[in-house]
Amino acid sequence: MLLAVLLPFIIAIFIPLLSKWKNKLHTGFFVTAVPVVIFIYFIRFIGPGFEPVQREYSWIPSLDMNILFYLDGLSLLFVLLISGIGSLVAFYSIYYLHKSEQLGHFYVYFLLFMGSMLGVVLSDNVFVLYTFWEFTSLSSFLLIGFWNHREGSRYGALKSMLITVFGGLSLLGGLVYMSVITGTASIQEMMSQQELILNHEFFPLILGLVLLGAFTKSAQFPFHIWLPDAMEAPTPVSAYLHSATMVKAGIFLVARFFPMLSVSEWFFIIVSTVGIFTLCWGSYMAVRQTDLKAILAFSTISQLGMIMAMLGFGTELAIFAAAFHILNHATFKGSLFMVAGIVDHETGSRDIRRLGGLMTFLPITATLALVASFSMAGAPLPIFNGFYSKEMFFEAVYNLDGSVAGITALLQSLFPYLAVFGSIFTFVYSMYFFFGTFRGKSNVEELPKKPHEAPIGMLVSPMILVVGVIVIGLIPDLINKPFVEHAASAIGGAEIAKDIYFWHGISPAFIMSMTVVVFGTILFLVRPKWASIYNVVPGVLSLNKFYDGLVDRTERYSTFITNGYMNGSLGRYVRLILAAILIVTFGVMAFTGGFTVDTSNLSDVTVHELLIAVVMVIAAFGTIVSKNRIAAILILGVVGYGLAMLFVVYRAPDLALTQLIVETVTVGLFLLVFYHLPKLEKTNESSMTKSLNIIISVAFGLLMTMVAISSHSSKMFESMSSYFVDNSYKLGGGDNIVNVILVDFRGLDTLFEIAVLGIAAMAIFSLIRLRGKKKEE
Known part of the structure; x- marks a missing residue:
């Protein structure tokens, strides 16, 4: 299991070498084999008799940071999505990305992201999970900004990293609190001590910090604004990060901690409210977009909001529907992103206002888009897997517990109406995407390229996903018992078993679905007549403007403050x-x-100690009043040698020897460097x-x-000296206590000191080269 997580990182090291062969064989073929191998390894765990698997590998035991991997139904669902969709996206990218692109960079970033996501969903240690969590933000930043020559790509990459890293730091705070309270870093052990966390005075803070991390990563309102701008990334990146993996990391986090956090009423209030509002806002704003990937971006926001809302509901049916829809969404949304990429690749445009009538030119692509779009809309046909989970969503929101009171009761009464509202616009943007692109009047003369069907290699991946949509729709039991139920049970913390079938009878959920279809069809047909409503809501209000203003003010104020003290004066x-x-x-x-001040345990000061101290004081003053640099350096050396003499007096010959060596080398270096500096001049202070x-x-x-x-x-605090005296030889294997402390007990500290010196050396070397270039000019 450790090798499966590390495999993408290992192969990423060799990508620069493999990319040299891209003229003979596209680098993507080598990369595709990685997720395929991982998928084959993990798919063998699927089955009715699946039991959780735990693996532990030693990493930093002293910090309680051993690598713990825990594979249950939830992590298995995500691992197969990460590796399965990753395989299809990698293969798709072979035909999407030209060999002239920087393929080595792209696939290194791709593999880093894949390995990071695998680490997130498999980690049982919260600090290891956080480490991989931040790696996903870093690698996604690199992927989104892959076309860094575009301003939009740089803007989208920075925006996504700022927002998700802000959430990541909040998440770290929550994880640290939970670790301190329970005395363990293991998620499973935390679950067994959940009463400690639930009854702790800091629980509201923990809940807020963890959910903040989840909401930013999964693009929940108001943090959703990074996702549409991330569409500047190449389409394979969008299909991978923003349909099946990264944006679902927040969903995974909420699902993983669900058994512990969902006990609180505030969990229901916050998660379900944010989720349902994100569903409504994302679906409403999707219809406003004109770029195909922007439509899909807001549709992803709405779908993520629906999944988050179901986790907030917390009922068995809602949990099962959430797990089921995570799978369904990956199939139809991944294929739709690839379809958008095909349209862009074959026509040169993603502007839906310039598209239309493409079914004649791209019949296979249009067929794939038809199935995926109607599945996303939740159209009531058994070949669309999206209908099943959408129907479960309606049933779950309608059957919320009505025995509660207060704000919870108010929200439960509103949620069914909001669910229908958001789903109506989901139906509208699904129809808008398909019919606006593939039906209607053809505008071939306005397109940069003459459209034609994509090569078979580019069609294979969306075909497989669309086949998945149909197979799951027609034979849902194929994945229910051996797969989905295990994921739902892992989320709920207890066994959850539900049957998936198409016809539920004339139920409230069915009536809600028909309402969505009827009103969604009407709104789609008359869309031009009501589209002006976007001039009113949101009108001039924009969270993007707020973000841009916040970043701009931060930069301006930071520049003002920095310029206030960074004026070039070393003094x-x-x-x-x-x-x-x-x-x-x-x-x-x-x-x-x-x-x-306590002098009760001090020894007497001897004459030679006093003399050495007086000489050091006089030398220190001498360095201040000296008007010659060389003299000042030599006088300063007297202070260092005096300190070495004190070490000799205090019976520390090893320290004295070290001090003498360092002082001698330092004085020599100072003399060498200061010789080349101009003479001292009197300043007019x-x-x-x-x-x-x-x-x-x-x-x-x-x-x-x-x-x-x-x-x-x-x-x-109690003195540590006795510990070092007792253990320097036993644990460090050395007689010299000081050396053992520096090399073994404080080895990490010494390592970073060396790193700092190395960075300083590189900075000095850069300055020297810069000075040399200026002289040449």
Whole structure:
């Protein structure tokens, strides 16, 4: 299972090598094999007797960050969608993306995203889950911005990352709270201790943080605005990220924590309300769009809202319908995105106002669009799998518990009407997509390309998905017992078994479906007569304008603040840094009683110690008053060598030796570098600046003195020295305690110190090269 998750990352390393053969064989053929292998491995788990599988791999045990993988019905559903749709999208991209594109970059990003999504849905450790969660945001940013020469692609990529990473940070806060409260990072162990979380005073905050992360990732209102702009990505990216995988990560998160969070009434209020409103708003706004992918983007928002609402309802039927619709949506929406890509590829346009009558030129594509569009609309025919889950949605929303009171009762009374309203517009945009593109008057002369049917390679993937739509519709039991029921049971935390059949009789759900068909057909036929309503709602109001204004103000204010102190004066930078340290450190010490002086356990000061200290103080003052850089460096070296002498006096020969070596090398380097600098010149600083320098330097020196004295005089925590003395040899295998601490006990700290030095070295090297180029110019 670990290899299955790591396989995309491993193959991504070799993509630059494989892409060199693209003139002989398209890189996509190599990449397609990866999700196919993963799909074959996991599909063997499907069956009536499926039991959850758990695997544990050691990673960072000291931080409770072992890699825990948990495969149950829910994660199996998502794994098969990620790998199955991924296989079809990778194959589709072979014929969509030309060999002249940067295929190496595209497929590296693609595989990184695939591996990240697999990690999200399989992880049982919350911190590992969060790590993969943020990798999905990063890799999707790269995929959306693949055509980075386009301003729209760069804008959409940045917008998606800002919003989803903001939600990711909120999610991290919720996960940390839950881990601290339960004392474990395992999701399954958290579930077994859910009472601790539910009864904790921070539960409302946890609920809000987790849902915020889910809503931003799954494009729920008002965070949905990133999804339409993400359509600037190549169509294979849209078909993969925005129909079956990334946008459903938030759905997965809510489903995974459903048994724990759904106990709260606020879970129902927040999730169902946000979901149902997103359904209505997304479907309403989809009819306004003129770009095929924009229509599908808002349709995805509405469908995600419907799934989220069903999870919010929390009944067995709603949970089952949610799991079923996750599968159905991936089949018809994935195929529709590919159809939109085919239309764009073969006509050169996605503007529905310029399209029309394409059924004559693209008969196979039109047939695929017909089945997928009517399935998305929930048309009442047994060959459309979307009808089944839509019917279950209506039944679930109609049969909500009526025994409650207050705001919950009010919402439950409104939800059926809102569900019908949103579904009516779902029917309208489905018909709008199909008939506006493939029926009506042909406008071939207005198209950049003369349309013709796509090559068979580009049709294979949407064909397979459309076959899936029909097979699930005609034989729903084929996937119900061995697959969907396991996913629904994993969400609900208990066994959920439902029968899927076409005819339910004349029920409220059937009447709601017929209402949708009738009113949806009427609204579609007279659409030009009422389309002007969009000038009123939303009119001039736009969440995109709010987002753009917020980003613009943030940039302008940040620039203003930064320019206020970044004026090129090193003196000002040093003053600001020291002043900040003074304020923060002094404040912390004042509030925690840090200013403590205890001389009861100090040893006597000897004459030679005093002499060394006096020499160091005189040398320190000498560096300040010296008017020659070389002299100042040599005098400063006296301070360093004096410190080495103190280490000798205090019987720390290893530290003394290290100090001597470092001091010698440092003085040598300083002399080498400062030799090339211009001579010191007297600055014309104002008396106020000079006074400020004196105040800050004296205050900082006194503060550091008090920190040193207080650190010895007050012990807020038990000393760790005895632990290192007892375990340096036993655990670290070394006699030198200091070296063992640096290399073993604080190895991670030392690693990052080396990394910082490496980054600084690269920055200095860049500056040197830049200076050399300027000289050449």
